[in-house]
Amino acid sequence: MSYNVNDKGYYGEFGGAYIPEMLYPNIEELRQNYLKITAEPTFQEEFHALLKDYVGRPTPLYFAKRLSAKFNTKIYLKREDLNHTGAHKVNNTIGQILLAQRLGKTRIIAETGAGQHGVATATVCALMGIECVVYMGEVDIARQAPNVARMKMLGAKVVPAKSGSKTLKDATNEAMRDWINNPVNTHYIVGSVVGPHPYPDMVARFQAVVSEEIKWQLLEKEGRSNPDYVMACVGGGSNAAGAFYHYLEDENVKLIAVEAAGKGVHSGESAATSILGREGIIHGSKTLLMQTNDGQITEPYSISAGLDYPGVGPMHAHLYKTGRAEFIAITDDDAMTSGLELSQLEGIIPAIETSHALAVFNYKTFKPEDIVVINLSGRGDKDLDTYIKYFKL
Amino acid sequence: MNRIIEKLKAPKKLLSIYFTAGYPKLDDTVGIIQSLENSGVDMIEIGLPFSDPLADGPTIQDSSTAALKNGMSSELLFNQLKNIRETVRIPLIVMGYFNPILQFGVEAFCQKCQEVGIDGLIVPDLPADVYNDSYKEIFQKHALINIFLITPQTSDERIRFIDCISEGFIYMVSSASVTGSQTGFGTEQEAYFKRIHAMQLNNPQIVGFGIKDKETFNQATLYAKGAIIGSAFIKMLTKKGTNGISTFINTLR
Numbered sequence: 001m002s003y004n005v006n007d008k009g010y011y012g013e014f015g016g017a018y019i020p021e022m023l024y025p026n027i028e029e030l031r032q033n034y035l036k037i038t039a040e041p042t043f044q045e046e047f048h049a050l051l052k053d054y055v056g057r058p059t060p061l062y063f064a065k066r067l068s069a070k071f072n073t074k075i076y077l078k079r080e081d082l083n084h085t086g087a088h089k090v091n092n093t094i095g096q097i098l099l100a101q102r103l104g105k106t107r108i109i110a111e112t113g114a115g116q117h118g119v120a121t122a123t124v125c126a127l128m129g130i131e132c133v134v135y136m137g138e139v140d141i142a143r144q145a146p147n148v149a150r151m152k153m154l155g156a157k158v159v160p161a162k163s164g165s166k167t168l169k170d171a172t173n174e175a176m177r178d179w180i181n182n183p184v185n186t187h188y189i190v191g192s193v194v195g196p197h198p199y200p201d202m203v204a205r206f207q208a209v210v211s212e213e214i215k216w217q218l219l220e221k222e223g224r225s226n227p228d229y230v231m232a233c234v235g236g237g238s239n240a241a242g243a244f245y246h247y248l249e250d251e252n253v254k255l256i257a258v259e260a261a262g263k264g265v266h267s268g269e270s271a272a273t274s275i276l277g278r279e280g281i282i283h284g285s286k287t288l289l290m291q292t293n294d295g296q297i298t299e300p301y302s303i304s305a306g307l308d309y310p311g312v313g314p315m316h317a318h319l320y321k322t323g324r325a326e327f328i329a330i331t332d333d334d335a336m337t338s339g340l341e342l343s344q345l346e347g348i349i350p351a352i353e354t355s356h357a358l359a360v361f362n363y364k365t366f367k368p369e370d371i372v373v374i375n376l377s378g379r380g381d382k383d384l385d386t387y388i389k390y391f392k393l
Numbered sequence: 394m395n396r397i398i399e400k401l402k403a404p405k406k407l408l409s410i411y412f413t414a415g416y417p418k419l420d421d422t423v424g425i426i427q428s429l430e431n432s433g434v435d436m437i438e439i440g441l442p443f444s445d446p447l448a449d450g451p452t453i454q455d456s457s458t459a460a461l462k463n464g465m466s467s468e469l470l471f472n473q474l475k476n477i478r479e480t481v482r483i484p485l486i487v488m489g490y491f492n493p494i495l496q497f498g499v500e501a502f503c504q505k506c507q508e509v510g511i512d513g514l515i516v517p518d519l520p521a522d523v524y525n526d527s528y529k530e531i532f533q534k535h536a537l538i539n540i541f542l543i544t545p546q547t548s549d550e551r552i553r554f555i556d557c558i559s560e561g562f563i564y565m566v567s568s569a570s571v572t573g574s575q576t577g578f579g580t581e582q583e584a585y586f587k588r589i590h591a592m593q594l595n596n597p598q599i600v601g602f603g604i605k606d607k608e609t610f611n612q613a614t615l616y617a618k619g620a621i622i623g624s625a626f627i628k629m630l631t632k633k634g635t636n637g638i639s640t641f642i643n644t645l646r
Contacts, residue, residue, distance in 0.1 A: 018491055018518045018519065018520065019520060020517040021517070021547065021566070025547065163451065163455075173445050176447050181571060284518070294493055294497075295494070
């Protein structure tokens with residue numbers, strides 16, 4: 001069984017490109033060029049140089065001693081929170097901006113939920129001197145003011161998405177509509193392993209640097225490149241895709257994907273897509289998504305803005321369906337508690353997204369000799385407001 | 394014979410109107426269809442509302458959101474249309490995004506369409522290739538014509554492919570845009586209309602996106618068989634309600 005994308009753009013039965021004809025030339029141009037361009041030595045050279053000197057890679061693989069002692073197992077944290085802009089998102093935007101330049105694009109668009117991907121996109125656009133427009137739901141703009149300000153400082157135009165539920169899925173719709181209106185000069189930097197083929201594969205490849213580094217870093221520290229478990233939180237799924245990527249075909253490495261249960265999986269306020277979703281089409285991809293019986297896409301809920309996407313990338317839908325990855329849903333309360341715990345045990349304030357992955361230790365027992373790698377996908381600075389309100393700090 | 398194909402033989406430029414089912418009021422569907430036929434419209438696209446209509450501008454988005462809020466669904470639409478063929482003779486096309494159809498079941502959806510007398514479907518996010526490989530037989534079994542879109546960016550090669558698998562007409566998107574965002578046609582559109590006309594395709598073309606009045610209708614149909622009005626019609630419904638239909642249609646001819 002293969003867990004990678006096939007030549008038609010599918011992971012098993014999931015994926016594909018269910019796009020209106022207006023987007024066909026754009027997607028086709030990308031599909032025909034993304035592997036060719038990213039394989040060019042000059043691309044690879046520039047990509048890795050920027051990851052090293054600009055982003056600050058490799059990020060450390062840190063043995064979390066006190067956390068390990070508490071849960072009686074060996075826990076390593078892959079410190080994506082130490083990347084420039086504070087999360088893994090920038091790995092992908094660096095890759096896509098280099099690709100966009102080589103395709104001769106002069107304008108960049110992106111969608112953002114909490115603003116992390118928007119900031120990462122605005123950052124690389126500033127770096128390259130390219131016009132940048134970020135679509136963000138009106139509701140999110142109101143609750144993520146610091147990231148909106150960051151994008152503006154970086155020279156991006158932030159356009160409110162006023163349609164539908166005015167959040168991430170609507171921002172994505174607006175970005176796609178912009179692309180329909182500007183098909184020639186514009187590249188759309190999708191922020192996760194979602195959307196029509198080749199986006200899920202392309203984004204996964206740019207994020208794959210995470211597991212590429214884990215392999216040699218773990219070999220240095222433990223004398224073996226494969227941990228027993230790799231664990232990551234999943235909204236759309238890009239940090240998990242990056243952490244899983246080089247382990248997908250090696251079934252001795254168990255994969256754990258952690259979704260947001262919100263106020264409880266069956267509370268009506270949840271983002272646990274694998275459990276609550278059914279197969280369907282969202283943003284051009286056949287995958288699992290939360291929807292009504294009539295096929296209308298519903299609005300998910302999580303305390304963490306980065307996990308409340310009503311779908312999940314097609315790779316993850318496939319990992320779920322085949323059982324290759326174990327999916328665990330963690331509530332707001334458990335995530336918040338674990339975020340505070342990591343802060344006090346290791347001196348690292350994690351993004352609330354990441355806190356969901358940390359909470360798994362309360363529900364799943366690992367052996368003392370197990371090596372568990374967690375992708376610490378982002379830092380918690382952006383979530384301070386939420387932490388302050390929650391813990392009345 | 395399929396009503397669409399029959400209508401395409403008529404020696405005149407065809408006027409097709411799009412509206413969103415369930416808007417402005419949930420039960421307006423049948424009344425709107427009847428008024429449109431009585432006003433002399435040649436063909437109707439019934440929009441099945443979707444929560445995330447990617448190819449549509451704000452006007453159709455808003456009408457879709459309102460229709461869903463009113464309670465519209467696939468099931469309900471088929472119920473409303475149950476007896477439509479007792480009074481209406483012109484071709485009826487359902488335009489809907491793929492996910493609601495997929496959830497209803499493609500086969501079940503097509504069967505329902507056939508039962509109530511729908512002649513064709515437009516599914517903007519069901520790509521021509523996927524249709525051709527996986528769904529063509531189901532559509533054909535239920536005597537449904539699937540209508541494909543082309544745009545100014547569609548390559549000649551792909552236009553030929555789409556022409557080859559089309560059975561009724563080709564929906565010619567007038568410009569690189571979502572619905573309702575045009576302000577009139579310029580030289581660029583004219584060049585595109587001429588280019589497609591010169592390709593001498595097997596299927597006639599009907600132009601959509603950006604047609605809002607008599608002037609744009611005439612421009613669009615100079616080289617094509619007909620034109621579709623959507624957003625402008627919805628705007629009129631929002632302002633004047635269903636009583637404004639015949640006046641609106643009369644201004645177009």
